[in-house]
Amino acid sequence: DGGIxxxxxxxxxxxxxxxxxxxxxxxxxxxxxxxxxxxxxxxRLIYYSQIxxxxxxxxxxxxxxxxREKKESFPLTVTSAQKNPTAxxxxxxxxxxxxxxxxxxxxxxxxxx
Amino acid sequence: xQQVKQNSPxxxxxxxRISILNCDxxxxxxxxxxxxxKYPAEGPTFLISISSIKDKNEDGxxxxxxxxxxxxxxxxxxxxxxxxxxxxxxxxxxxxxxxxFYFGTGTSLTVIP
Numbered sequence: 001d002g003g004i005x006x007x008x009x010x011x012x013x014x015x016x017x018x019x020x021x022x023x024x025x026x027x028x029x030x031x032x033x034x035x036x037x038x039x040x041x042x043x044r045l046i047y048y049s050q051i052x053x054x055x056x057x058x059x060x061x062x063x064x065x066x067x068r069e070k071k072e073s074f075p076l077t078v079t080s081a082q083k084n085p086t087a088x089x090x091x092x093x094x095x096x097x098x099x100x101x102x103x104x105x106x107x108x109x110x111x112x113x
Numbered sequence: 114x115q116q117v118k119q120n121s122p123x124x125x126x127x128x129x130r131i132s133i134l135n136c137d138x139x140x141x142x143x144x145x146x147x148x149x150x151k152y153p154a155e156g157p158t159f160l161i162s163i164s165s166i167k168d169k170n171e172d173g174x175x176x177x178x179x180x181x182x183x184x185x186x187x188x189x190x191x192x193x194x195x196x197x198x199x200x201x202x203x204x205x206x207x208x209x210x211x212x213x214f215y216f217g218t219g220t221s222l223t224v225i226p
Binding site: 033058090096104 | 119
């Protein structure tokens with residue numbers, strides 16, 4: 001069954017700790033995205049990648065880092081520099097054409113301990 | 114700065130009636146628009162899209178209307194069903210923003226049996 005898998009579903013971070021959110025897709029999509037959703041706000045783009053070994057910052061990239069070593073995987077690291085990391089994180093993938101819809105995973109909810 | 118706005122956080126409709134969800138945008142360069150549906154604890158799923166060369170796109174019970182001069186789009190659901198109860202997001206992209214999509218804040222639709 002094709003799809004996008006995000007793990008874990010829930011994650012807790014201690015102060016000063018880096019945490020990594022996993023995102024894997026088997027849809028053969030070239031492009032992958034990370035969004036953050038806060039209560040009462042839309043999805044805001046953190047980072048996106050059009051192709052392996054390349055990625056671009058979105059609107060709110062500060063305090064986050066990504067890598068794209070494989071087409072199927074696009075992990076997001078929330079670093080200690082991100083002072084307000086509590087949010088719902090969504091990973092998406094799609095074809096390179098911007099006129100094709102993105103497919104989303106079920107999200108990871110990150111909270112601060 | 115929110116480029117895509119959904120000014121109604123919630124909407125309640127009787128089963129069988131029409132649901133109309135609205136979305137406004139500010140960037141005149143947006144030329145591709147999408148609607149996503151999201152259930153709690155799940156990622157958004159693609160519903161319907163429209164390109165700016167059209168003013169209407171229909172898929173079963175779902176129709177999206179685009180008014181470019183007013184920078185407004187709407188999603189009509191006819192007839193509404195209880196299973197349509199979800200949060201609906203509109204999103205937009207432009208040729209000069211790469212593959213970046215801009216999302217609204219969402220409208221929570223409740224269809225009352």
